Amino acid sequence: MTRAVVTGANRGIGLALADHLRHAGHAVTGTARDGSADAVLDVTDPRSVAGFAAGLGGCAVDLLVCNAGIYADKRQGLDDGYPAPMWAEGFAVNVTGVFLTIQALLPNLRKAAAVGGGARIAVISSQMASQATAPGGSYIYRASKAAVLNLGRNLAADLAPEGIAVGIYHPGWVRTDMGGGGADIDADEAAAGLAARFAALTVETTGCFETWDGRAHPL
Numbered sequence: 001m002t003r004a005v006v007t008g009a010n011r012g013i014g015l016a017l018a019d020h021l022r023h024a025g026h027a028v029t030g031t032a033r034d035g036s037a038d039a040v041l042d043v044t045d046p047r048s049v050a051g052f053a054a055g056l057g058g059c060a061v062d063l064l065v066c067n068a069g070i071y072a073d074k075r076q077g078l079d080d081g082y083p084a085p086m087w088a089e090g091f092a093v094n095v096t097g098v099f100l101t102i103q104a105l106l107p108n109l110r111k112a113a114a115v116g117g118g119a120r121i122a123v124i125s126s127q128m129a130s131q132a133t134a135p136g137g138s139y140i141y142r143a144s145k146a147a148v149l150n151l152g153r154n155l156a157a158d159l160a161p162e163g164i165a166v167g168i169y170h171p172g173w174v175r176t177d178m179g180g181g182g183a184d185i186d187a188d189e190a191a192a193g194l195a196a197r198f199a200a201l202t203v204e205t206t207g208c209f210e211t212w213d214g215r216a217h218p219l
Contacts (some may be wrong), residue, residue: 003027003061003112007043007101008068010036013124013171013194016187017065020195029056031068043068043097044089053104061108062117063198066098066148067124073140087140094144098123099151113163120165120201122194123152125209127170132218149209149219156207165206169197170217185212 004021008014009030018030018037031041031052039055042048070093076082102109102121112119128138129145149168156166171190193212201208209217 002063002117003059004029004063004065005056005061005105006030006065006067007041007097008032009038010034013187013190014065014067016191017067017194020188020191021063024195026063033068041068041101043101044092046100049097049100049104053108056105056108058111059108060112060115061105061119062112063120063122064102064105064109065122065124065198066101068097068101069094069124069145071138071141073138076138076140078137082139090140090144091147094141095147095151098148102155109164110162118163118165118203120167120198121152121155121159122198122201123148123166123168124171124194125149125152125168127211127217129168129170129209130218153207153209160203160206163203165201165203167197167201167206168209169194170209170211 004026006014006018006028009018010032014030018028022028029039030037031039033040033042039052041052070090072086072090073082109119125148126145127133128142129149152166152168159166171194190212197210197214209219211217
């Protein structure tokens, strides 16, 4: 049995991922900032992140899934939308929060890597991070997801020598509160595909940017 931590696990893809990993036999700690998951974690609050890490009691974490994210700028207008506080919040959750969580849990990931099985970090980004496909709009979300893609690829380079692999993933267009009812797939299908990607991740493939169904995504 391996131990996994999934952030933003109170609904949508995060909840489906936590459930899928549990059913596969993993010990899972799901987090949410409002306390509606296994543990409270506000990824934007350094004290909350430190407290969550301390609460793990030094146990090994084999898989960290950085899923918590927001899409606050949907339907914002270019002429009068995208206020500065919205930019700050988007990057605080989608980028800084990912970094703070990974940084705080590095001792736990290193402990898992030290026993020989390696450790994995899965960063949930989006196809909207891609510079190759840039149709405009959603500037905050697109920019933050591009930033976290860059973050993940650089962490992959730094952590590979320690046996910690980092993968970055587009979860698909998923029928959730964020994705909307007209999306392509449901959360359970996305979770099953993502879990397969996490299982296949190694230091040899670290830094990959892949879709939920295993295709390489253009950067």
